Amino acid sequence: MTQQDSISLHTLPPLDWSRTALGPPSCWPPCLRLPVDILLNCPLAMAIAWGPEKILLYNRAYASLMGMRLESVPGGTVPIMQPPVFGWNGAALEAVWGGAALAYAGQAMPLWRDGAPSELLLDLHYTPLRDEGGAVRGVLCAMQLAGAPAPAAQEPPSHARILVVEDNPDARYLVCEMLRALGYEVESAGDGEQALAMLRDSRYGILFSDVSLPGMSGVELARTALRSQPQLQVVFASGYGGGFTSQLDFAAVSMQKPYEIDQLRQVLASAAARVPTVRL
Structure with missing residues (x-):
């Protein structure tokens, strides 16, 4: 197995990704x-093994959980031994x-923590990261101490319940996990x-939908949903940018993929x- 590039991730100061094996974002x-x-x-503590070289990316929570020193400059290397969560x-x-x-x-x-061997009991969740052609390019691992409650997130308004509509199961899982990490109550559908x-059986504050769906498009879905739930706020994820919403006969916001958190x-x-502000 080849050596892996270990990239410590944080938001301040900005990372110079061009110095890493991944190149600029x-x-x-x-x-x-x-x-x-x-x-x-x-x-949540998270790590990604990316590509055939198994490039390792991780966040502060992972570094803290694993007893690692978080480097200020990315792009160092680690021994050829796999990190525990990817080698157990x-x-x-x-x-x-x-x-x-x-x-x-x-x-x-x-x-190996604080200069001595130790052991942690962890709950591990693995998700394959697929490209647009369906090929697995990497693996995401989210983890926490076994039996530990999920870290508290800032709670949004209770009426901001979100229905996510995305036909790609991996993308749907990741978006839902991200929204839950932001504190939202989330349910999802594949088409x-x-x-x-689901809209007939329950009420939501926000419809967050891909535009291109199999069968009924996201635009048609939103138009139909608004007839029964006119208070619904519509947010599209698309490759068309925000301009296309000006051509719609209803109010909507669009974010161009890929979008930032x-x-x-x-x-x-x-x-x-x-x-x-009525509870749903």
């Missing part, structure tokens, strides 16, 4: 850029690289027909503020 595929945004801003079970990780999303509760992780059924945070906060 403008060259990253969306299937890396969005997970890295989630990883950087989520209070070869068969399991092979399955994830093959496309399976897996979860393991109470796994013992051998660590417009399923979303309409700060942009998403601001757009949703603005949408939540427009939702009636």
Whole structure:
């Protein structure tokens, strides 16, 4: 196995990604850029193994959990031994690289902390990161101490309940996890027909939908949903940019993929503020 590039991630000061094996973010595929945004801003400990070189990316919470020293400059190297969360079970990780999303509760992780060997019991959640063609390019691992509650996030208005509609299961999982990390109550659907059924059974404050869906488009879904829930705030994720919403016959906001987590945070906060303050 080749040596891995270890990249310590934080938001201040800005990282000079051009000095790392990944290159500048403008060259990253969306299937890396969005997970890295989630990883950087989520209070959960997260790490990514990326590409055939198994480039390692991690956040402050991961470094703290693993007893690692967080470097101020990215791009160093680590020994060829896999980090514990990516090396404890070869068969399991092979399955994830093959496309399976897996979860393991109470796994013992051998660590070296404070100059001595130790062990932690961790709940581990693995998600394959697929490119637009469906090929697995990396693996995301989210983890926490076994039995520990999820870190508290800033609670948004209770009426800002979100229905996420995205046909790509990996993208849907990542977006939902990111929104939950921001403190929102989230449910999801894989297509417009399923979303309409959920809208008939319950009420939401925000519809967050991809524009291009199999069958019914996101625009058609939103137009239909607004007939029964006119208070619904519509946010689109698309490759068309924000200009196309000016051609619609209803109010909507659009974010161009790939979007940054700060942009998403601001757009949703603005949408939540427009939702009636009646509990749903």
